[in-house]
Amino acid sequence: xxxxxxxxxxxxxxxxxxxxxxxxxxxxxxxxxxxxxxxxxxxxxxxxxxxxxxxxxxxxxxxxxxxxxxxxxxxxxxxxxxxxxxxxxxxxxxxxxxxxxxxxxxxxxxxxxxxxxxxxxxxxxxxxxxxxxxxxxxxxxxxxxxxxxxxxxxxxxxxxxxxxxxxxxxxxxxxxxxxxxxxxxxxxxxxxxxxxxxxxxxxxxxxxxxxxxxxxx
Numbered sequence: 001x002x003x004x005x006x007x008x009x010x011x012x013x014x015x016x017x018x019x020x021x022x023x024x025x026x027x028x029x030x031x032x033x034x035x036x037x038x039x040x041x042x043x044x045x046x047x048x049x050x051x052x053x054x055x056x057x058x059x060x061x062x063x064x065x066x067x068x069x070x071x072x073x074x075x076x077x078x079x080x081x082x083x084x085x086x087x088x089x090x091x092x093x094x095x096x097x098x099x100x101x102x103x104x105x106x107x108x109x110x111x112x113x114x115x116x117x118x119x120x121x122x123x124x125x126x127x128x129x130x131x132x133x134x135x136x137x138x139x140x141x142x143x144x145x146x147x148x149x150x151x152x153x154x155x156x157x158x159x160x161x162x163x164x165x166x167x168x169x170x171x172x173x174x175x176x177x178x179x180x181x182x183x184x185x186x187x188x189x190x191x192x193x194x195x196x197x198x199x200x201x202x203x204x205x206x207x208x209x210x211x212x213x214x215x216x217x
Contacts, residue, residue: 035113036072037064040081040104042120046088051124053087054163054199063104064114071110081106085120095122125163129203132173134158136191136209140181148180150212155204162200170198180211187211 040063061083097120101112134153175191188210
């Protein structure tokens with residue numbers, strides 16, 4: 001049997017079969033397709049070196065996705081959708097960053113049809129560092145007949161890092177109250193720090209304050 005015979009013999013039946021097959025394929029692939037709206041967490045990435053995000057930035061976006069019922073059911077159970085906000089092109093000051101369907105991570109076979117908000121405001125400031133001596137803030141007094149002989153802070157100098165506006169307002173480095181009321185022996189603590197409500201952090205670890213207590217002679 002030659003190729004011409006294969007192609008053109010009973011061509012009407014073959015054409016009907018092809019149309020039927022295509023119709024069946026479209027039916028199967030579209031069956032069970034649905035759409036849902038969910039809230040996806042938003043992750044900030046590629047913050048420029050030496051910069052930090054300040055102020056409030058939305059942590060979630062509403063996303064409408066389309067796909068097979070099975071895939072969307074898995075999404076609802078496993079929460080496999082999240083947004084990525086790329087800050088690599090941002091600069092100091094106010095920025096408006098667009099988030100597109102390509103920035104939404106989701107399983108293969110799931111399409112994004114809607115994002116809200118699609119424009120995210122982000123403010124960046126330059127990071128600053130300063131070095132301080134930590135001042136222990138003591139609460140109370142040793143027991144009668146005892147006194148403070150010495151206070152030792154380790155390390156003696158501590159580096160603080162934060163956005164420029166916060167570092168300008170940060171005037172001193174002090175602990176929260178350290179209770180020595182009625183103490184008769186040495187007190188050593190890993191102190192909590194009074195950050196004065198500023199979004200700054202310490203670069204040193206294992207900070208300790210030792211208050212030496214001695215009997216009055």
